Amino acid sequence: MMSALAPGKLILSGEHSVVYGAPALSLALRRHTRAQFLPNDSGFLEGRISHASAAFLPFAINHLTSLKHRLDARYELFLNGELSIQQVLDHPSQLLLYTIAVSMGADVERASGTLHLSSDLLVGSGMGSSASVIACLLSLFAPAPSDVADFVEQVRFCERLQHGRGSLIDAASVSYGGIICLRQQEVSRCDHLQLPPGCFWIYTGAPSTSTGECVEQVRKSFAHSSIWQAFAEVTDSFLEAQPDEVPTLIQQNQRLLERIGVVPSAIQSLVRQIECSGGAAKVAGAGCVRGPHAGLLLAWLPEGTPAQLELPAHYIWGELDIEYQGAYPF
Numbered sequence: 434m435m436s437a438l439a440p441g442k443l444i445l446s447g448e449h450s451v452v453y454g455a456p457a458l459s460l461a462l463r464r465h466t467r468a469q470f471l472p473n474d475s476g477f478l479e480g481r482i483s484h485a486s487a488a489f490l491p492f493a494i495n496h497l498t499s500l501k502h503r504l505d506a507r508y509e510l511f512l513n514g515e516l517s518i519q520q521v522l523d524h525p526s527q528l529l530l531y532t533i534a535v536s537m538g539a540d541v542e543r544a545s546g547t548l549h550l551s552s553d554l555l556v557g558s559g560m561g562s563s564a565s566v567i568a569c570l571l572s573l574f575a576p577a578p579s580d581v582a583d584f585v586e587q588v589r590f591c592e593r594l595q596h597g598r599g600s601l602i603d604a605a606s607v608s609y610g611g612i613i614c615l616r617q618q619e620v621s622r623c624d625h626l627q628l629p630p631g632c633f634w635i636y637t638g639a640p641s642t643s644t645g646e647c648v649e650q651v652r653k654s655f656a657h658s659s660i661w662q663a664f665a666e667v668t669d670s671f672l673e674a675q676p677d678e679v680p681t682l683i684q685q686n687q688r689l690l691e692r693i694g695v696v697p698s699a700i701q702s703l704v705r706q707i708e709c710s711g712g713a714a715k716v717a718g719a720g721c722v723r724g725p726h727a728g729l730l731l732a733w734l735p736e737g738t739p740a741q742l743e744l745p746a747h748y749i750w751g752e753l754d755i756e757y758q759g760a761y762p763f
């Protein structure tokens with residue numbers, strides 16, 4: 434039996450702006466994707482995915498390479514403007530099969546067996562579930578790369594089918610663990626950064642638009658905007674901030690995210706409610722460009738917990754708990 438584990442992520446500052454060269458600050462969340470693989474000689478890859486409705490049927494491993502080529506070609510069509518990013522994958526399980534094909538290289542026979550995936554990350558939430566699943570599968574199957582930066586590139590390569598022209602931030606966060614800063618494609622560990630007590634994540638429901646779609650929508654209106662400089666200033670201040678300065682930066686980051694149109698009005702109202710009670714909150718991740726839900730929020734509540742906010746029943750929350758270990762096989 435082979436096993437691997439990868440954490441999730443939460444972006445503290447710099448989502449979207451990182452796509453345009455601004456720095457971003459992200460932490461690995463102590464919630465995980467787990468993968469176990471039992472090889473056999475059936476010639477099929479069978480899967481159980483306990484956390485998602487995306488079960489995958491037995492897949493003939495001699496079709497893995499052609500599936501990879503088909504998806505590579507569809508990604509090229511996206512880059513040429515002939516497909517939208519949502520049209521690249523027909524089904525979420527294709528991202529798993531693609532990652533396995535990349536991991537195996539020419540040696541696809543190794544993929545014959547039973548794969549069990551489980552996760553306590555909320556899928557499509559901004560917790561980096563795609564990057565986490567990919568990192569977990571690459572840790573499980575791919576030959577160990579010589580350094581983490583190469584591993585991050587592999588994760589990002591697979592993730593592009595879902596995130597389109599997004600950045601390395603999710604891939605880096607789940608691969609390194611801890612708190613990281615991504616600046617001009619370089620990652621540095623920022624574990625020294627102190628957050629104030631009272632930080633929580635709040636899940637506001639699955640966004641109706643994927644990360645790739647949000648990135649493309651923002652690109653249409655803001656690709657050449659000077660707003661990215663304002664985002665960069667907030668993230669730079671975050672990097673130097675004392676814990677008591679963090680709430681103001683969360684608020685400034687949130688206002689910028691509102692300006693680029695990724696915060697639904699119901700979520701803006703919730704953030705104002707949190708601010709009125711002395712706290713601060715921001716969307717953490719891609720947010721949403723259509724519909725009422727925005728995935729994940731980072732909230733700072735100086736007193737109490739999100740339980741006191743009388744949140745809608747489907748909201749879920751937890752304390753911000755950092756995982757210092759990136760993806761690994763065991």
Ligand SMILES: C[C@@](O)(CCO)CC(=O)[O-]
Nearest residue numbers: 448449599600602718719
């Ligand atoms: C919205 C975005 O900035 C973060 C998604 O977690 C997209 C990306 O950088 O790939």
